[in-house]
Amino acid sequence: MTTFDPGLHLPRATGSAWWRPLLDLHGRSLDQLRNNRIDIRHAEFHPAGEQRISESQLLAWRESLNDWASDRSFPTAMNLEKSSAWDVKLGLRLLEDMGHLPEVLHPDVWCWLATNLLPHFVAYRWGWPKPKEGEIPSGGDAWARFGPGPRNGLRLAVQRILTYGPDIASRASEQEFQSLQNRPAYGLDKRVARLVLQTLVDAFENPASNYGKNGGTRALDANDVCIELRLINSLQPLCFAVEDNIVGTVDEIIERLPYIRKPLAPTGLASSDNR
Amino acid sequence: MPLELRPPWCLTDDDLGDVIKMGLWTSPDGDPALSRDGDDWRPGETVRLSRTVKLEVDLIDLRRRLGLRAGAVVGVAARWSCRSTTTAGVHATGPAPIGLTANNVLIIDVPSTIAGSLEVETCLIVNWTTLDRPTGSCPDGALIWSDGWTIPPRDRTILLEGAQARIPVRTVSFDQYFGQPSGALWAIELDPSIGVDDLLSNVVTVLINKEILQREFRGADDEPDAAMLPPSTLAGMSVDLVRSLTATLREELAGDDDWTELADGSVGAMLVVRLTETFGSVSDALANFENDQSTFSRELWNRFAPDSWRAR
Numbered sequence: 001m002t003t004f005d006p007g008l009h010l011p012r013a014t015g016s017a018w019w020r021p022l023l024d025l026h027g028r029s030l031d032q033l034r035n036n037r038i039d040i041r042h043a044e045f046h047p048a049g050e051q052r053i054s055e056s057q058l059l060a061w062r063e064s065l066n067d068w069a070s071d072r073s074f075p076t077a078m079n080l081e082k083s084s085a086w087d088v089k090l091g092l093r094l095l096e097d098m099g100h101l102p103e104v105l106h107p108d109v110w111c112w113l114a115t116n117l118l119p120h121f122v123a124y125r126w127g128w129p130k131p132k133e134g135e136i137p138s139g140g141d142a143w144a145r146f147g148p149g150p151r152n153g154l155r156l157a158v159q160r161i162l163t164y165g166p167d168i169a170s171r172a173s174e175q176e177f178q179s180l181q182n183r184p185a186y187g188l189d190k191r192v193a194r195l196v197l198q199t200l201v202d203a204f205e206n207p208a209s210n211y212g213k214n215g216g217t218r219a220l221d222a223n224d225v226c227i228e229l230r231l232i233n234s235l236q237p238l239c240f241a242v243e244d245n246i247v248g249t250v251d252e253i254i255e256r257l258p259y260i261r262k263p264l265a266p267t268g269l270a271s272s273d274n275r
Numbered sequence: 276m277p278l279e280l281r282p283p284w285c286l287t288d289d290d291l292g293d294v295i296k297m298g299l300w301t302s303p304d305g306d307p308a309l310s311r312d313g314d315d316w317r318p319g320e321t322v323r324l325s326r327t328v329k330l331e332v333d334l335i336d337l338r339r340r341l342g343l344r345a346g347a348v349v350g351v352a353a354r355w356s357c358r359s360t361t362t363a364g365v366h367a368t369g370p371a372p373i374g375l376t377a378n379n380v381l382i383i384d385v386p387s388t389i390a391g392s393l394e395v396e397t398c399l400i401v402n403w404t405t406l407d408r409p410t411g412s413c414p415d416g417a418l419i420w421s422d423g424w425t426i427p428p429r430d431r432t433i434l435l436e437g438a439q440a441r442i443p444v445r446t447v448s449f450d451q452y453f454g455q456p457s458g459a460l461w462a463i464e465l466d467p468s469i470g471v472d473d474l475l476s477n478v479v480t481v482l483i484n485k486e487i488l489q490r491e492f493r494g495a496d497d498e499p500d501a502a503m504l505p506p507s508t509l510a511g512m513s514v515d516l517v518r519s520l521t522a523t524l525r526e527e528l529a530g531d532d533d534w535t536e537l538a539d540g541s542v543g544a545m546l547v548v549r550l551t552e553t554f555g556s557v558s559d560a561l562a563n564f565e566n567d568q569s570t571f572s573r574e575l576w577n578r579f580a581p582d583s584w585r586a587r
Contacts (some may be wrong), residue, residue: 043474045476045477049443102318103361104388105389107360159361184358187359240354242371
């Protein structure tokens with residue numbers, strides 16, 4: 001664990017061209033990336049941030065993170081299950097080091113860290129954007145796993161621990177996370193999101209529950225439950241409901257799942273989520 | 276959500292009419308929170324917002340005027356969300372809505388880890404005191420009114436951090452910082468190796484003399500307060516800053532006339548904009564600087580002069 005002074009401010013990547021430095025990194029090996037050169041002079045800091053982290057502090061931190069990662073099979077390839085477990089471990093480690101800093105959730109900070117200091121962790125977990133017609137893709141959307149948005153790979157790992165706690169985060173599936181994260185109308189509220197996910201993972205482990213069983217899959221059922229919750233939330237905001245009511249609402253939807261599920265498409269994939 | 280798609284129990288602003296009056300969201304200092312420009316907040320600061328909600332009728336009349344059945348209790352609630360940090364929450368005593376009385380105050384305490392901006396929404400929620408709801412009535416916890424139905428998000432958003440480049444301003448004791456007492460109010464500090472593509476916020480600092488601030492610019496709490504500085508001082512700082520940057524970067528500026536590659540927030544981007552709007556072009560500005568310093572200064576003062584020179 002690295003101990004940073006709690007008043008420390010972190011570098012930020014701002015503007016619409018934050019993804020440009022990544023064009024030069026695309027395709028490099030993880031070993032090359034783990035020591036990627038950084039230039040803190042071209043990073044922005046909050047103007048009121050008198051105490052700024054130094055380049056040497058950042059490099060020492062990265063070295064410590066690299067050692068930590070090497071002890072956890074980095075850079076051996078991962079399957080989906082291991083990827084989710086990696087997210088939990090990485091999220092915990094990043095929070096241990098940064099959880100007390102004022103900018104721990106700042107999107108531009110995560111963008112800078114992902115594009116400059118720790119691109120190897122993002123590329124390891126999410127891979128590089130695929131070339132289009134032989135060209136490295138350009139634009140923020142293609143590089144969203146490194147960007148300031150909620151899909152930033154490092155930020156996702158931290159957000160999962162912060163929102164759900166390590167206990168629930170390690171029991172949930174990738175699709176369950178995404179089903180909630182894609183529904184900001186209620187998924188941004190930590191209390192609500194945690195209660196919903198807790199109820200889902202409990203239901204999955206309960207042999208008597210419909211959830212992920214009796215003709216349903218965990219991924220598609222999570223999606224169906226979260227869509228139903230979105231509809232209910234627009235009329236009865238979950239954020240103002242007490243705990244028992246939220247859990248009861250989720251349980252009630254799970255009971256109705258056999259009637260809610262859509263028939264599987266011929267390919268075995270569900271039809272789109274745009275309901 | 277279009278009005279016609281809402282359930283019949285939802286109310287319009289006209290329904291509330293003179294039954295419930297809501298004040299503006301305000302900061303603890305009493306200023307309207309929605310007028311923030313992104314200059315005051317800094318990372319790590321919590322945000323407290325409050326809004327008065329006044330019931331102009333008694334509870335029986337309220338139920339009658341809003342068409343609520345017996346057993347339905349209306350409460351007021353607020354929710355906030357911060358998209359940039361993907362966090363959200365509700366009013367301080369939540370999650371349950373606050374039962375309406377004659378005078379209510381909604382308070383939102385936003386944690387210190389937020390950033391960017393904050394969207395707030397005020398809602399009326401109906402809860403039932405009976406399990407036996409009349410047929411066709413709204414469900415327990417139903418949203419019956421929200422200011423989000425008529426006020427667009429941009430008008431319910433509190434800006435914490437502006438997107439514009441900002442120059443760090445620090446208050447320091449000139450005596451300690453420069454090693455000698457000084458009657459100067461400010462000084463511009465530039466990194467000696469500054470380049471046009473450096474970020475403004477990294478290489479430029481406006482230093483304000485703590486001793487002068489303590490002596491002459493005290494706020495309502497009798498503490499030194501840079502917000503008390505008059506507009507003429509801010510104009511002087513701007514002139515001084517542009518002069519100092521032009522003097523430092525004139526060779527670099529003279530060697531190029533294509534500024535399109537300069538990143539947002541860079542020293543060059545800011546300086547090119549200021550020189551062009553003041554002198555017509557960077558080359559004209561540099562010619563003035565080299566040949567006629569008095570005109571250069573006068574034109575800068577023309578550009579940055581405040582609306583009034585009087586102290587506030």
